[in-house]
Amino acid sequence: MDEASADFITLDMLREARKTVRNSPLGVINTPMIPWSQTTLPLSVSCNIQIKLENLQRTGSFKIRGVANQFARRPKGGHFVTLSAGNYGKSFAYASKHFGSKGKVVMPETAPESRSILIQSFGVEVERVPTSCLINVVNRCVQDDNMTLLHSYDDLDLIAGHASLGMEVLEVVPEPDVVVVCCGGGGLLAGVAAAIKLSGCDKTRIYGVEPEGACTMYKSFTEKKPVRMDTKSIASGLAPPSAGRLPYELCQRYVAGIILVSDEEIKAAVSTLYRAGLVVEPSGSAAFAAIVNDKIPDMEGKNVVCILSGGNIGKDELAHFPD
Incomplete structure (x- = not known):
């Protein structure tokens, strides 16, 4: 990709x-x-x-539009990680629950706490970090935890x-x-x-x-x-x-x-x-x-x-x- x-x-x-x-x-x-x-x-x-x-x-x-196309072209039941301030994370979590995939959303600390709670309600893990650290944390999840990145905009x-x-x-x-x-x-x-x-x-x-x-x-x-x-x-x-x-x-x-x-x-x-x-x-x-x-x-x-x-x-x- x-x-x-x-x-x-x-x-x-x-x-x-x-x-x-x-x-x-x-x-x-x-x-x-x-x-x-x-x-x-x-x-x-x-x-x-x-x-x-x-x-x-x-x-x-x-966001659900892009998520629908991403998940349709990925293996079912995968373990995915993404970065999001909320909207992509919500759609990602919704799709993860529907397709039975494991997921993690890395969110900026500045995002409303209510959005973290909503994403977690779909069974997806959330990690809140400073905005400057988002990419580094996502890369760590990919390299150390063998997760697959679903990018939220690129x-x-x-x-x-x-x-x-x-x-x-x-x-x-x-x-x-x-x-x-x-x-x-x-x-x-x-x-x-x-x-x-x-x-x-x-x-x-x-x-x-x-x-x-x-x-x-x-x-x-x-x-x-x-x-x-x-x-x-x-x-x-x-x-x-x-x-x-x-x-x-x-x-x-x-x-x-x-x-x-x-x-x-x-x-x-x-x-x-x-x-x-x-x-x-x-x-x-x-x-x-x-x-x-x-x-x-x-x-x-x-x-x-x-x-x-x-x-x-x-x-x-x-x-x-x-x-």
Whole structure:
């Protein structure tokens, strides 16, 4: 898997992965898309926006798509390890229980404790460590404990599974002008962008959105290589310690640019969405935050897609957001 490059991703591969995801026993759903104009959400730009409600997905986020494709292509009953701030870990644990696999999730200490407890409830072990130690601990599990790594964002099968979301978008908006996607390690952004571009939407502009304090893909674009950094953001799911190598390659090829939003803008976005009846976690609100703060170029009169990528936020967390 380490040798995979952007050239490995073909439209046929993505179509096959979509069939796998659609038919997965994990119950992945085709999430609804709704027009922004049919909500009470504010908008200062005159354009036609569709919102993809991946916060309603099985396990509460898009992550189950990539997990479904990963597990379909791995031996049943294996012993897997991964790194996650919560959403991937939840989907990974859900799949591990379903398929009878052993699993361990290495989580950053900054992730909400409630997510660790939820993952453990599926029978999967959790080890919480400083963000800077995530990779080292995962490598130790692989080398010393003979576990198999299922990477949470830098994996060919995972990215192909996430591409199913992009294909669903095109069923509703066949030729979008702009698509806005959150970006952490880059797996979702890479998959959606590859699906849209390889489907022939040459003129579509695809933007990734990152927190200012966890801008690994933004810095990777600047430095022309995947970079690592000490990340910190309220959007913990968008704050892995590095951009993925394969996602970086695909984003370089298919993504128009990376937009940055502040933690304050993300907090406000969560509150605005909640007031409109949409429960979306900070990581899932990044694309929305970029749009409402007029950070996406040239949207006037355009057909735009905004992906709300996850809704895993507890009442205890919501209490810390402004009314």
